[in-house]
Amino acid sequence: xxxxxxxxxxxxxxxxxxxxxxxxxxxxxxxxxxxxxxxxxxxxxxxxxxxxxxxxxxxxxxxxxxxxxxxxxxxxxxxxxxxxxxxxxxxxxxxxxxxxxxxxxxxxxxxxxxxxxxxxxxxxxxxxxxxxxxxxxxxxxxxxxxxxxxxxxx
Amino acid sequence: xxxxxxxxxxxxxxxxxxxxxxxxxxxxxxxxxxxxxxxxxxxxxxxxxxxxxxxxxxxxxxxxxxxxxxxxxxxxxxxxxxxxxxxxxxxxxxxxxxxxxxxxxxxxxxxxxxxxxxxxxxxxxxxxxxxxxxxxxx
Numbered sequence: 001x002x003x004x005x006x007x008x009x010x011x012x013x014x015x016x017x018x019x020x021x022x023x024x025x026x027x028x029x030x031x032x033x034x035x036x037x038x039x040x041x042x043x044x045x046x047x048x049x050x051x052x053x054x055x056x057x058x059x060x061x062x063x064x065x066x067x068x069x070x071x072x073x074x075x076x077x078x079x080x081x082x083x084x085x086x087x088x089x090x091x092x093x094x095x096x097x098x099x100x101x102x103x104x105x106x107x108x109x110x111x112x113x114x115x116x117x118x119x120x121x122x123x124x125x126x127x128x129x130x131x132x133x134x135x136x137x138x139x140x141x142x143x144x145x146x147x148x149x150x151x152x153x154x
Numbered sequence: 155x156x157x158x159x160x161x162x163x164x165x166x167x168x169x170x171x172x173x174x175x176x177x178x179x180x181x182x183x184x185x186x187x188x189x190x191x192x193x194x195x196x197x198x199x200x201x202x203x204x205x206x207x208x209x210x211x212x213x214x215x216x217x218x219x220x221x222x223x224x225x226x227x228x229x230x231x232x233x234x235x236x237x238x239x240x241x242x243x244x245x246x247x248x249x250x251x252x253x254x255x256x257x258x259x260x261x262x263x264x265x266x267x268x269x270x271x272x273x274x275x276x277x278x279x280x281x282x283x284x285x286x287x288x289x290x291x292x
Contacts, residue, residue: 053238
């Protein structure tokens with residue numbers, strides 16, 4: 001459905017039926033069901049998977065993730081078997097003796113696992129954290145060209 | 155208007171000539187809503203916003219008509235690196251505004267930007283600080 005659709009008044013029988021079904025679903029979300037949604041405590045245990053952008057140039061692949069408020073001591077970047085793992089914890093520095101009026105930055109632990117493409121040199125990987133942005137540079141291997149394989153006849 | 159303290163970040167180090175100068179002639183249409191925590195202590199309000207990649211020299215915090223507005227310019231950082239092959243999040247300016255009451259001492263607002271997080275401290279005006287009221291007994 002086009003999100004820019006202007007809602008037209010229900011003039012047809014199908015519209016009325018759709019309207020009735022919508023209202024039936026609304027009634028189903030009672031307060032009892034609403035309490036089944038995860039509480040804040042459970043949400044804190046859920047790991048955030050930070051979004052990653054990937055940029056390519058002639059020499060390398062660059063992965064970038066936004067990790068505001070994360071210090072290098074709280075961040076781990078590991079490479080094993082062509083799998084790159086970014087994980088860590090962010091400490092929210094709650095001021096002493098304060099009450100929180102609004103909490104939107106509630107996630108503390110994060111983890112992201114990515115498979116590194118072939119043709120890259122995992123040994124030459126470089127990671128920099130600055131201004132809340134983690135930049136991981138992965139150099140490309142020299143000369144990853146296709147090789148012609150000689151087929152032997154028996 | 156606002157006292158700002160900030161560390162030397164990679165973007166705006168000692169030389170701010172080319173790094174933090176926004177050279178885009180076309181203003182990018184995307185404005186992102188920075189996630190924010192708001193805390194209240196006895197003496198002030200704290201607004202903590204996630205704004206990674208912002209140019210600390212170009213963060214604007216203003217109060218007008220009971221509205222606190224935070225604007226941060228973010229430089230475009232991919233063109234110099236290469237071609238974007240996979241994009242899960244967008245890069246653009248941050249904007250956030252709040253309705254606030256009268257109990258703020260606007261001249262005492264301070265802000266700091268470290269590790270991609272902006273912390274704004276809004277001191278309460280004297281009259282609104284909690285006071286212990288003595289109860290006299292007759």
